[in-house]
Amino acid sequence: MDKIIITIGRQYGSGGKEIGEKLAKEFGIPFYDKELLTEAAKKSGICKEMFEPHDEKPTNSFLYSLVVGSYASGTTPLNHKLFLAQFETIKEIAEKGSCVILGRCADYALEDNPNTVNVFIHADMETRISRGIEYYGLDAKKAEDIIIKTDKQRSSYYNFYSGKKWAEAESYDLSINSGKLGIDKSVKLIKAFVEMARK
Amino acid sequence: MDKIIITIGRQYGSGGKEIGEKLAKEFGIPFYDKELLTEAAKKSGICKEMFEPHDEKPTNSFLYSLVVGSYASGTTPLNHKLFLAQFETIKEIAEKGSCVILGRCADYALEDNPNTVNVFIHADMETRISRGIEYYGLDAKKAEDIIIKTDKQRSSYYNFYSGKKWAEAESYDLSINSGKLGIDKSVKLIKAFVEMARK
Known part of the structure; x- marks a missing residue:
């Protein structure tokens, strides 16, 4: 049977990570977030600690490096190296078997994979602030x-x-307001989409 | 039991109208598209024929009328009148009972209505061109x-x-790639969302 590959993009505080984890559990398949970084780090030979501050923090230094010419001169800037390492890792993971991958342009890395279902989770600001307070202990x-x-x-x-x-x-392929539907029902809806798309 | 109010925004050629019609049939509730315009026309006293060329064609003449001052001088431009008439009609229709409404900023008109589920249907360009050829007899x-x-x-x-x-x-609340899922399964998924959101 075809693999199940689900990528999840998400607004901060929308519960996208929790939805991804529960979805992976529901299907009995692995979930990748920071783990992905670890794999990428191992593969690329770049020390894992170096990934952390650059994770999904993009273009400034890359653009800067273009300006100062380090890119043109043949040395690839660090955050671009990290992106490429993650990009390759995502492709290899999806090649190996079913999985749920959070963030990191996984939908782009897997755009040629017909099994992939790309999901985006969003929520109204009020819901996201409440989640920030409840789950991350922040003030409003x-x-x-x-x-x-x-x-x-x-x-x-x-x-x-x-x-x-x-x-x-x-x-x-599918965008859901988790503020309207809640976490568990969002999981259920994505599962329904994936199952329907496979038939 | 609470009313079912579904608004549908859509890309041209994504099948949004067909999905809306089938969804309304599925729930056994009315579907509004051009019909809505007719009701608005009747209410506002503006001749129905005058609605047609302005339907969802927005801002140019309105902006122009602002520039030339007809708005400031107290006369409301025609397409703004049409918008207001449709806006009020949408609110009245949703007040009366369950329905599916296509386009026309219905989600905005009903933003204070907690029963409303707002859906957007999109599809890849290839699917939409195919639909244009098949359903509207156009060349690519x-x-x-x-x-x-x-x-x-x-x-x-x-x-x-x-x-x-x-x-x-x-x-x-929900955006679906109908190119991936197809028309009938998109209907099924929206139905599942609406039923889950009501529980």
């Missing part, structure tokens, strides 16, 4: 700041590398 | 031209009147 103001900043970073990263537009319906 | 080039032009009009209309962004995931 801090939660809102982090939401705005993180989504901006994710958007820049995605738009820069994938050539698609982050959070635009057209970039995904 | 003509189909592509109409797709691009119509979506531009819908986007301008929606962005101008609703203050939200057309085709952005965040503007809807």
